[in-house]
Amino acid sequence: MDYLSCADTAEKLRITVRRVQQMCKQGELPGAVKDGRTWLIPVNAVSEDLNAQKKPLPIGVSDFKAATIGYYYVDKTLLIRDFLDTKPMVSLFTRPRRFGKTLNMDMLRVFFEKTEEDTSVYFKDKQIWQCGDFYTRHQGQYPVIFLTFKDVKCLTWEETFQKIRILISLEFMRHSELENSSVLTTYEKEQYHRFASDSATEVDCQMGLQLLSMLLHKHYGKECIIIIDEYDTPIQQGHNCNFYLEIVNFMRNFFSGGLKDNPHLAFGFLTEILRVAKESIFSGMNNLKINSILDESYSEYFGFTKEEVKDILSYYEKAGKYQEICDWYDGYQFGNTEIFNPWSVINYIADKCFPKAFWQSTGSNEIIGEIISTATPETTEDLYKLLCGEKITTYIDTSVIYPEIQNNPYSIYSFLLVAGYLKVAAVYPQNDGNFMCDVAIPNKEIAFVYEKEVLNRTNQNNVSISISQAIFSGDTKKLEFLLEEFMIKSISSMDGVNEGFYHGMMLGLCAVLGNRYRVRSNRESGLGRFDIQLMPLVNGIPGFLFEFKHTNDAHVDLASLAEKALQQIDEKKYDTYLRAAGVNSIIKVGIAFRGKNAVVKRA
Structure with missing residues (x-):
């Protein structure tokens, strides 16, 4: 029989060598044989018809069995290897929403859970099965408790508890083998029936993990694995809908029984967006290993490389x-x-x-509104700097909690980072276990979400578009009118106390121009630092330089002050950077502010 190499097969099918290797492992190329560290593929197994029927993409699929059988599956099974190499008692993974947490947790359930079905068939063509007996001997050997709270998004504590109680009841029902167990006592079976029939009280449910793990341990003679997915979803709802204390108190007792000093626990896995250690939910739990987005462990298993x-x-x-x-x-x-x-x-x-912003439609963004509504002028300016493509340096607390967003200005960036709205550009570890980080918006999708959410939340979207049009057309009178109208409607007489306030306001209003300009603020150019520069991203349109002046003195002529701003642009040669970049047409704008008044001059 004639054989092709992986490289020849990849060229014939117009795919990558790595993809050919995956097809060989998964049995998609009949007759492929391993030859040392590579594969040999029969010529008659390689047909362009293989590309005719593509597997569907797993949109919204979080069931591991379904994902591996009927869809294109990105193999993340080496997460199991990395876990078994260290075996922490309880592992906590913090990742943004829609980064594969639920699918990975279901993968762990299918791998470890002892069932009548031979579930090894779902792993024999995966990377974990090539790692050896040390790892594969754990397959199908443990009773597993699996709960996901990702859909617990209710408006009241009563509705939230009712939904959690039903989820707990369904998990008891899933373990129907306990109903006729020969090793459980009559009383233990009565306890099982009380939960399975959805008759448990709130206090009962707080002990649900502890009870079910005890019953399963006794039935199987093997400690349990407990997997809890997105447990912070109802906590965020509690914060948004004013039942925060109730849900935190419930979760504290719920997890304490199941994960803290539980003799019936083999391992535990939890996922969330925000770590909530400060809530004392895990108080005293010294068996918890936290894996945040800043940690190297498991870094490649959530999201695509x-x-x-x-x-x-x-x-x-x-x-x-x-x-x-x-x-x-x-x-x-x-x-x-x-x-x-x-x-x-x-x-x-x-x-x-x-291309479009698919991620913005996957969850609520109320928290963004809360951030904007409580942001200081300094924070607002930094948020707009991020929108304009700049980096900012900030303290990151990886154990940020929802109530701190209102009280601690630094927690805003911590939340935005762990929730997926920012990326880390550089990390400077601190002695307290947290970090100073350079953060920025990661990509165009998130820039779009920022533009929509930030501008809409501050009611600036429509006026920003009008002001950007006036800037682009060089219409100084219209720009004066729009700025004053905006300030009359939007700012307090106490806001305009210094030039920095107006600088931040203008930076936000210019942000809507981001599709045509790179907006820069306070950068070195010539003999000083300009206030705002608009660098064209499109050939044939002018660049802009803005210089702002401010006064509280009613006797100062704003027109003269605006002229001084224009003079400063020339004297300091702020146009040096633009001209070096090949921008020859440059519009210079000087704006003087006092209270809710503005005068605009241009050259």
Whole structure:
């Protein structure tokens, strides 16, 4: 029989060598044989018809069995290897929404859970099965408790508890083997029936993990694995809907019984967006290993790596879209690994590679509104700097909690980072276990979400568009009118106390020009630092330089002050950077502010 190498097969099928290797492992190329560290593929197994029937993309699929059988699956099973190498008693993974947490937790359930079905068939063609007996002997050996709170999004504590109680009841029902167990006592079976019949009280439910793990341990003679997915979803709802104390108190007792000093526990896995250690939910739990987005452990298992994205694009014959997919959905940094947003990548390919902000529709953004409503002028200016493509340096507390967003200005950036709205550009570890970080917006998708959310939340979107049009057309009278109208409607007489306030306001109003200009603030150019520069991203349009002046003195002529601002642009040669970049047409704008009045001059 004639054979082809992986490279020859990849060329014939117009896919990557790595994808061919995966097809060999998964049995998609009949007769392929391992030859040392490579594969040999029968010539008659390689047909272009293989590309005719593509597996569908797993949009919204969080069931591991379904994902591996019927869809294109990105193999993340080495997460199991990395876990078994260290075996922490309880592992907590913090990642943004839609980065594969639920699918990975279901993968762990299918791998470890002891069932009548031989579930090893779902792993024999995966990477974990090539790691040896030390790892595979754990497959199918443990009773597993699995709960996901990702859909517990109710408006009241009463509705929230009712939904949690039903989820607990369903998990008891899933273990129906306990009903006729020969080793459980009559009283233990009565306890089982009380939960399975949805008759448990709130106090009963707080002990649900402890009771079910005890019953399963006794029935199987083996300690349990407990998996809790997105447990902070109802906590965020509690914060948004004023039942925060009730849900935190419930979760504290619920987890304490199941995960703290529980003799019936083998291992525990939890996922969330925000770590809530400060809530004392895990108080005294010294067996908890936290894996945040700043940690190297497990960094490549949530989201897609560069090679995985290249494989997907190659499989669907879209390799030429790699740069566009990088611009829109790359940019995240988990530990030392560059990560793409998986939800957006698969939706982009499914949507015929038309780029748009898929991620914004996957969850509520009330927290963004809360951030904006409580932000100081300094924080607002920094948020707009981020929107304009700049980096800011800030303290990051990886154990930020929801109530702190209102009281601690630094927690805003901590939340935005762990929730997926920012990326880490540089890390400076601190002695308290937290970090100073340079943070920035990761990609075009998030810039779009920022533009929509930040501008809409501050009611600036429509006026920003009008002001940007006046700036672009050089209409100083219209710009004066719009600025004064905006300030009359939007700012307090106490706001305009210094030039910095107006600088931040103008930076936000210029942000809507981000599709045509790179907006820069307070950068070195010539003999000083300009206030705002608009660097054209499109050939043939002018660049802009803004200089602002402010006075509280009613006797100062604003027109003269605006002229001084224009003179400063020339005297300090602020146009040096633009001209060095090849921008010859430059519009210089001087604006003088006093209270809710403005005078605009241009040259």
